[in-house]
Amino acid sequence: MLEAVNLSKSFYYGLFQRNKNDAVKNVSFKIKKGETLCLLGESGCGKTTAGMMIAGLIKPTSGMVLYRKENIFKYRPKELKKFRTRLQIIFQDPDTVLNPRWIIEKSLSEPLRIHGLANGKESRDRIMELIETVGLSHEHLNRYPFELSGGQLQRIILARALLLKPDFIVADEPTSSLDVSVQAQILTIFKELQKKFQLSCLFITHDLHVARCIADRIAVMYKGTMLEEGNAEDIFSNPVHPYTRGLLDSLIIPDPEAVHPLDSNIPITSDRNYTGCKYKELCDYREQICEEKEPVLKK
Ligand SMILES: Nc1ncnc2c1ncn2[C@@H]1O[C@H](COP(=O)(O)OP(=O)(O)O)[C@@H](O)[C@H]1O
Numbered sequence: 101m102l103e104a105v106n107l108s109k110s111f112y113y114g115l116f117q118r119n120k121n122d123a124v125k126n127v128s129f130k131i132k133k134g135e136t137l138c139l140l141g142e143s144g145c146g147k148t149t150a151g152m153m154i155a156g157l158i159k160p161t162s163g164m165v166l167y168r169k170e171n172i173f174k175y176r177p178k179e180l181k182k183f184r185t186r187l188q189i190i191f192q193d194p195d196t197v198l199n200p201r202w203i204i205e206k207s208l209s210e211p212l213r214i215h216g217l218a219n220g221k222e223s224r225d226r227i228m229e230l231i232e233t234v235g236l237s238h239e240h241l242n243r244y245p246f247e248l249s250g251g252q253l254q255r256i257i258l259a260r261a262l263l264l265k266p267d268f269i270v271a272d273e274p275t276s277s278l279d280v281s282v283q284a285q286i287l288t289i290f291k292e293l294q295k296k297f298q299l300s301c302l303f304i305t306h307d308l309h310v311a312r313c314i315a316d317r318i319a320v321m322y323k324g325t326m327l328e329e330g331n332a333e334d335i336f337s338n339p340v341h342p343y344t345r346g347l348l349d350s351l352i353i354p355d356p357e358a359v360h361p362l363d364s365n366i367p368i369t370s371d372r373n374y375t376g377c378k379y380k381e382l383c384d385y386r387e388q389i390c391e392e393k394e395p396v397l398k399k
């Protein structure tokens with residue numbers, strides 16, 4: 101369905117744009133129909149940047165995004181418009197997405213109208229059906245965003261994404277701003293709908309529990325690179341990369357005061373002269389070669 105091929109994105113900043121930040125470097129993965137790939141990694145490792153490239157919202161510095169085998173950055177305007185309905189994005193903060201001055205129904209009917217997909221009764225029927233599918237009722241449609249809770253808003257946003265009948269969803273930490281019990285409800289609905297509509301999904305999260313709940317496959321990212329990718333069960337039962345092992349170990353530290361094994365003053369590695377593995381400073385398995393070469397992914 102969708103494939104990232106050696107995706108890289110560098111941001112340039114500072115005086116004369118002299119500084120370079122390799123936000124994403126050489127990331128490749130494939131997502132099949134109906135499958136959820138989780139991009140997992142701590143804040144700042146490049147997940148959102150990767151997601152934005154997949155969604156066609158930022159151009160990669162190098163590499164390609166293939167949707168149904170076609171490079172999305174070579175689309176003509178008409179193809180791009182179609183792609184914009186096929187692929188929907190859900191962001192972290194539900195309260196920044198909807199127009200605060202519109203009742204929910206208008207926020208839901210506008211995308212249908214703009215894309216010329218439905219209006220009038222057909223539009224209303226589709227909205228009613230979806231609003232129930234996400235566990236809300238018609239009564240919510242006449243409210244303004246501020247009259248709904250965070251969890252309800254995220255349901256609305258999910259409904260809005262599904263209205264256009266996409267086959268691919270990019271969800272960037274969609275539940276991170278919700279408290280844990282609401283988070284679980286939303287994830288359950290998300291999973292149900294994903295199965296029901298056979299959606300493919302790139303699901304971005306920093307939260308292992310969320311990844312475990314939602315992912316078919318997991319790609320672990322660290323400082324812009326992908327360290328490990330595989331079936332979710334395999335990653336959880338038999339993590340190969342020391343970083344992933346560290347992440348999983350940190351899951352079962354019951355003492356909130358305990359030092360997180362991965363929290364330390366991690367040096368910034370974006371400078372040009374950095375060589376070797378990005379994880380070497382923290383790795384228990386460090387060898388001479390780690391200083392010299394960045395490891396490549398192996399089967
Ligand atoms: N528009 C931008 N301009 C410059 N740097 C950026 C921009 N967007 C992201 N970055 C940098 O790229 C890196 C990855 O960011 P991001 O993709 O947001 O990570 P994550 O979503 O995993 O937290 C960070 O170092 C961030 O500061």
Ligand SMILES: [Mg+2]
Nearest residue numbers: 147148149272
């Ligand atoms: Mg992010």
